[in-house]
Amino acid sequence: MSDTYFTSTGGWIEVICGVMFSGKSEELIRRVRRAIIARKRVQVFKSHLDERYAGLYSVSSHDGRTVEAIPIDSSAAIAGRVDPTAHVIAIDEAQFLDQGIVGLATSLAARGRRVILAGTDTDFRGEPFGPMPQLMAVAELVDKLHAICVICGSPASRNQRLIEGKPARYDSPTIMVGASDSYQARCRHCHSCPRADEDQGKLL
Ligand code: ADP
Ligand code: ZN
Numbered sequence: 001m002s003d004t005y006f007t008s009t010g011g012w013i014e015v016i017c018g019v020m021f022s023g024k025s026e027e028l029i030r031r032v033r034r035a036i037i038a039r040k041r042v043q044v045f046k047s048h049l050d051e052r053y054a055g056l057y058s059v060s061s062h063d064g065r066t067v068e069a070i071p072i073d074s075s076a077a078i079a080g081r082v083d084p085t086a087h088v089i090a091i092d093e094a095q096f097l098d099q100g101i102v103g104l105a106t107s108l109a110a111r112g113r114r115v116i117l118a119g120t121d122t123d124f125r126g127e128p129f130g131p132m133p134q135l136m137a138v139a140e141l142v143d144k145l146h147a148i149c150v151i152c153g154s155p156a157s158r159n160q161r162l163i164e165g166k167p168a169r170y171d172s173p174t175i176m177v178g179a180s181d182s183y184q185a186r187c188r189h190c191h192s193c194p195r196a197d198e199d200q201g202k203l204l
Contacts, residue, residue, distance in 0.1 A: 005141050011109035015094075015136050017121035018145035019159050021185045024118040025092055027145065031116055032067060032090050040087040040114075044069040045078050047093040075100030087114060094119035095129040102134045124161035124183070125170055125193050147185030158191035160184040167192035 005012060014031075016024045028044075035042050046069040072078050075098050082089060089108055094101060094117040105115045121132045121144070136142050146155035161168035163181045170193050 011111065011113040011115065012141070013105050013109050013135070013139040014114070014116045014141040014143075015132075015139040016116070016118040016143050016145065017132060017136060018143075019122070019147050019156050019185045020120060020183055021147040022145035022156070023147070024120075024145055027143070028090055028092055028116060028118040032088070035088045035114070036067065041083065041085055042067050042088040042090065043081075043083050043086040044090045044092070045072045045081075046070070046091070047073050047096040074098055075104045079104055082108070088116065089113050090116040090118075092118045094135060095121070095123075095132050097131055099131050099134065101131050102138060105135065106138055120159060122157075122159065124159050124168055126158050126188075126191060149187040149190050150184045151186055151190035154187040154189075156185035156187050158186050158188055160186040160191055161193070167194060169193070170195040 005014070016027050016031075018024055032042050032044055044067050069092070070081055072081065073096070078089075078091065078097075078101070091097075091101070091105075096119075101117070105117060108115050117135055117139075119132050119135070120129055121136065123129045146157055148154075149156040150160075161172075161181060161183055163172060163176055163179050168181065
C-alpha cells in the first residue's frame with residue numbers, strides 16, 4: 001500500500017476506500033502503527049465508534065505510547081479536538097461524516113498535517129457515499145481495496161444489503177424499524193438492488 005508518500009514542505013491527504021470487509025481499518029491501523037514507529041504524534045478519530053471496535057483502535061508503540069480512537073460524529077467535533085501538536089490525523093468511517101470534512105482535511109494538510117481517511121466509497125445501491133467522492137478528488141493518494149465476493153469469490157466492490165435475508169430495494173429506507181438488515185461484500189455482477197423500473201422490464 002502506498003503509505004510511503006512524503007513531502008518535506010507540507011502535509012497531504014491519503015484516502016483508503018473500498019467495500020466493507022476490504023481491510024480499510026486494518027490498513028489505517030497499519031499506517032498509524034508505522035507513523036508511531038517513526039515517532040510521529042498521531043491522533044485517530046472514528047465516527048460511529050462502538051464497543052466492539054474500541055480495543056482494536058488501541059494502537060501501541062514499542063516504547064509504550066498508546067493511541068486510542070476518539071469517537072466523533074461530525075467534522076466540527078474533529079476540528080474541536082484536533083491536537084495542534086499532532087503530525088498525523090487518521091479518521092475511520094469517513095463516509096458517515098458531513099461535507100465539512102473535505103474543507104477540514106484540506107486545511108489540516110495545508111497546515112502541514114498528514115491526513116489519512118478511511119471509508120466505504122459506495123452505499124448499498126452502489127452509489128457514491130457521503131463526502132467520499134470529494135475526499136478522493138482532493139487526496140494526493142487513493143487506495144481502493146477489495147474484499148472477496150461471498151457468492152463467486154471474485155474481488156468484491158459492492159456492499160450488498162440484505163433485509164430479512166433478501167436484497168434491499170433501491171428505495172428502501174436507511175433504517176428499517178423492526179427489520180433485521182445485514183451486509184455482505186459482493187462483486188458488481190453478484191450485487192443486487194432491485195429498482196421499481198426493473199420490475200416493469202424497463203432498461204435504465
Ligand atoms: P473494513 O474496514 O474495510 O470493513 P476490516 O479491516 O474491518 O475491513 O476487516 C477486514 C477483514 O475482514 C479481513 O482481513 C478478513 O479477515 C475479514 N473478512 C470478512 N469477510 C470478508 C470478505 N468477504 N472478504 C474479505 N475479507 C473478509
Ligand atoms: Zn460475485
